[in-house]
Amino acid sequence: MRKLLVVNSNTSRAATERIAASCAAHARPDTEVTCVNAEAGPQGIDSLLDVAVSGIETLRLIARHRDAYDAFIVACGLDPLLDAARQVTDKPVVGIAEAGMLLACTLGATFSVLVTARAQTTFVREVVRHYGLERRLASVRAIELTTAELIGGLDQMQDRIVEAARRAVDEDLAEVIVLTGAVFGDTPRAIGPRLDVPVLSGLVCALKLAEDLVDLGVRTSHAYTYRTPAKRDRLLGYDDLQHVYSS
Amino acid sequence: MRKLLVVNSNTSRAATERIAASCAAHARPDTEVTCVNAEAGPQGIDSLLDVAVSGIETLRLIARHRDAYDAFIVACGLDPLLDAARQVTDKPVVGIAEAGMLLACTLGATFSVLVTARAQTTFVREVVRHYGLERRLASVRAIELTTAELIGGLDQMQDRIVEAARRAVDEDLAEVIVLTGAVFGDTPRAIGPRLDVPVLSGLVCALKLAEDLVDLGVRTSHAYTYRTPAKRDRLLGYDDLQHVYSS
Amino acid sequence: MRKLLVVNSNTSRAATERIAASCAAHARPDTEVTCVNAEAGPQGIDSLLDVAVSGIETLRLIARHRDAYDAFIVACGLDPLLDAARQVTDKPVVGIAEAGMLLACTLGATFSVLVTARAQTTFVREVVRHYGLERRLASVRAIELTTAELIGGLDQMQDRIVEAARRAVDEDLAEVIVLTGAVFGDTPRAIGPRLDVPVLSGLVCALKLAEDLVDLGVRTSHAYTYRTPAKRDRLLGYDDLQHVYSS
Amino acid sequence: MRKLLVVNSNTSRAATERIAASCAAHARPDTEVTCVNAEAGPQGIDSLLDVAVSGIETLRLIARHRDAYDAFIVACGLDPLLDAARQVTDKPVVGIAEAGMLLACTLGATFSVLVTARAQTTFVREVVRHYGLERRLASVRAIELTTAELIGGLDQMQDRIVEAARRAVDEDLAEVIVLTGAVFGDTPRAIGPRLDVPVLSGLVCALKLAEDLVDLGVRTSHAYTYRTPAKRDRLLGYDDLQHVYSS
Amino acid sequence: MRKLLVVNSNTSRAATERIAASCAAHARPDTEVTCVNAEAGPQGIDSLLDVAVSGIETLRLIARHRDAYDAFIVACGLDPLLDAARQVTDKPVVGIAEAGMLLACTLGATFSVLVTARAQTTFVREVVRHYGLERRLASVRAIELTTAELIGGLDQMQDRIVEAARRAVDEDLAEVIVLTGAVFGDTPRAIGPRLDVPVLSGLVCALKLAEDLVDLGVRTSHAYTYRTPAKRDRLLGYDDLQHVYSS
């Protein structure tokens, strides 16, 4: 039995429930998935400040639960502070943007990422560059949903998502579509049949990769970038992260 | 029950048996793995001509068996003609070099690939570039085994592999080690405990990704790069590949 | 007297004749050009499977004739398995896509490549990247000829080619136009006067470079990427390529 | 009179005093510099968790004081969460790693960055890549000081710093040396005369650039990457950052 | 008192006066700015021949005055022969394109450069690449002013400049606008309020950086790229540059 902790980096319980439903639909029978959300920070993540705050809260949750789970999923389409999360534990930690893009690489020569607002375009491109995957990126395309539409639910939005995906395929030569946002839920599965190219849910891909990494019995490298820091006297004000340094 | 076909791109039955053993040790209980080897071509693959010939033979096997399996693994560390294989069927096809490198991206900021002869260095770098992953590559390191040593088996070679891996970590700042060659068998698992960084077997990673892609129910994109070609009159001399064009 | 073998990688005799006519018009008086076509494989090359099969057949022809000629030209705009061809002999082997792009670099800061179908765009970009020339590439532009039009001959198509070239210049800031496909025949010479930028035929460029390399008395490097493989016991089923390994 | 706030991202008062002394020595007469340090987080910053926590604390300080100063300097050699800081205010925010590298570009074709521990090498390279300056980077070189040595003060360490700088020049073809760490204080000025290439203090460079940006009367772009987020209901648990969203 | 020499690389006195006015408006009180123009060469610079000739004349002026000033500014938006100018003296030399782009990096994740003619687009892109800043470049946008309009003055052209800038922001995701041409004078300040993103004048940025470099007391690296050449017997026909070699 694999035990996975999925951390919704924002504070929205509704989003956490949606995430939990997707995980339930896709986890293997012998995988136990627990979904939690950040206990502080924003309800939705769409600016760099949001990313930073949500990232810290995500680190806290992973640190707190690091003994109780076999692997962790950071369930936000901007992979907030994923690198730092890999330092907090040496158990596998998978981000949903990263996972969606890595699996996309096995299905097509290029992929496009769909985001919910045009202003996220530059962030997401930077995320792709950070992973060194810019050569595989056909485009980042925005659906430009209003907040009202986001609240109304994506189910009614499927036509707009399909339209954005088709433009990515036709105009940007995208061969795979990646929906990284946790907010997209099971949209990929729903719209897949309407498109000629594969559509991936970052969340579901992360679930698959986390299961794999647990099965492989591997641990995150702590050699350089994610190395375990030496013990310190005091991480003032962050007692819940203090013990990370002792390991 | 997932049915996977693993194609050893060379003609060595001994290698196929070694591959089969690794797969048996790592496949999920509900995965049925069949291992075959190329029916023509070289016994070992270490030049561009070998890659080309083995690649064609791999395509032939995948084309012949494309209705009988859910996904395919090209089990050669140089991923021979993997792109073309993705055109022959729209079921998932995973290469072991690609799979090892993609999963390495979730465990460290950089990886090194170990190869068995220095002359392969330039090929493997090109393979990495083809996947757009050069930014994650710390180095390609050669173990420089003689043919006699390769025949003698890698079990006795583990000290040399460990030594090459350690140099990759110490000198090249590698954070993950990837052994892409099918010839390495279960070496990664054996030497893992002797290293401070994760060691991945490309073959085992490919097995995991192939299982995932089947579970995701996705198909390879045939939009552009791997598109299904229109029907033709005759693929002279390659009748076994002819039907690919009719689909 | 230089002796060149031009290998049309497809099986179309009509195409071979067209290629021969272009060569006859451009070869130096003391160059003897022999044109052959693949004896198996597709009649036209426009998918990765076509590339792979045509590439193998091209290798076979070069290997068979390697003692009789001074240099070889792979006459297909996708340079199928050109790298492997360079291993089969150490006499110069030139690809027509490569040759057109290299000479374009001496005439303008950027070039665009025209192709006959939009779906080839992603392949050709990858070919450009493989040669490390992406920084010089303004665009890959498709003319989108139907098969009927292709059969009808490109002479009537010149207006469409000119139009695509002009858009490459105006919209993509292309400074040179490269027609890599052997199918284009002498189109470049015909349309050149209608454009303000130079138009190159990859085939003719390859002919020039092959003549040069023979005159320079140089041989392909077999140091690493194209190295001569050690002798093997048996290249099963590819007897015609077997002797390559003995050299 | 320009008013600058320099935020030492760690909690060490000794470091803040050292920073203040450097600023006092280099600020223009009509610049008023106030130095503060993070009120929580680590005493020294050398892992990704440190960067994340220190970054949040830096954001908090900038947000709290954003009305009282004309520009802000993030005084940590890893520029923690500098991007997010630029969203918290539209007044200029300058990072000391960034500033040192940008000014280095005016003095030499390449620069090397010296860091205090080899394990930081991979981070710093990523920082350089994030700024898109990898083409100018000759190397990241570590001085490998022990904690005892760091505490003992860098004055005694100058020989080792000079030695590392010389190796960067001789072996890596560095043309400028950048010391990004705030811990280096006035070392650059002290060792400058012993080297044949310019040596820059990131901190002093940031001071200069911040003064310039204030004089230019420009504001940070909030167009895309650093855009001002729309008002939200609640940034739970981060009341001190809440008001950022209202602007 | 800092003494700066600003070299207008063309021979237009009107342009020099415009440059002098901008400098007077932005120099610090204790900076003395002298503006000169090239004594030979073209009146305006917009081809590679212009760049070459103007560059040589700029070198001559810097060499002649190198003892009398503390730093030099090359005041042409194409930074003609800036690299060579850095060899002529080891006092700081700043180019206005370079300066505008470097400071833009502190205000936004990307910048666009506006030029006065579309044909300059490819040059300016190459200038950006030469500085290794292509990752930060959103676009080069041309305003397409006629010569008559340029002579008529840019004041009446502000609407067109604003329009081009807005398109850069809206279509290319530019976060900062850089006007590198000396011809733009104080346009950036005039149009700034009409745009939502910062607008920088390369000339004014260069003035600021030159002041900074003088204050820092640093000298241009002569280690490799800009190294001081050994004495020679005779630089035939360039007596005014001869003495450069003796230092």
Added chain:
Amino acid sequence: MRKLLVVNSNTSRAATERIAASCAAHARPDTEVTCVNAEAGPQGIDSLLDVAVSGIETLRLIARHRDAYDAFIVACGLDPLLDAARQVTDKPVVGIAEAGMLLACTLGATFSVLVTARAQTTFVREVVRHYGLERRLASVRAIELTTAELIGGLDQMQDRIVEAARRAVDEDLAEVIVLTGAVFGDTPRAIGPRLDVPVLSGLVCALKLAEDLVDLGVRTSHAYTYRTPAKRDRLLGYDDLQHVYSS
């Protein structure tokens, strides 16, 4: 009969004679080669100021003789102002560094460039980058000849050149060696037999490409980068270049 003008960019008649001898040995019978040297500027070119001055003098010679020749070769291993030379005439202009590197691309996957002094390394790398060929560059290796040795002639230096080439092959994985400097004369032919990889003379390669371009009947693109500038009133002090603008 093709008429080529080879411009030795420096003022050394001895070098011009050496260049003429190489051309005589390699030009086709129906090619008439005229070699001239710069009438002003340095005797040898090894700093950026040398490059600038020699470049201008090269432009002057090409402009003066542009009606009398079919193509031009810039015979200096740093290709001084080659881009500007392409604007002065629309007849083909070939640089010897460029030509050596382009032909090297047909003989191996990577090449190394040998230079005569380590300080040129950074220039030459920039030249390679300017051509967009950095991906093919294995290394720039310096032979570190003293001036005395250079004067003494390279014939005695062949051992040192061979040694540098071997290290490029062994340590940098170079597959082709390019000697770009005109000073190397026929060294490549002399040392070729002692090396396992092809050795190219940039000068001879340029001769071949210039002959080809004349035979192809093509002209340099004047579309953007090398465009013909509009007529101007006066190019003050450069009367010999004035007429360029009238065409």
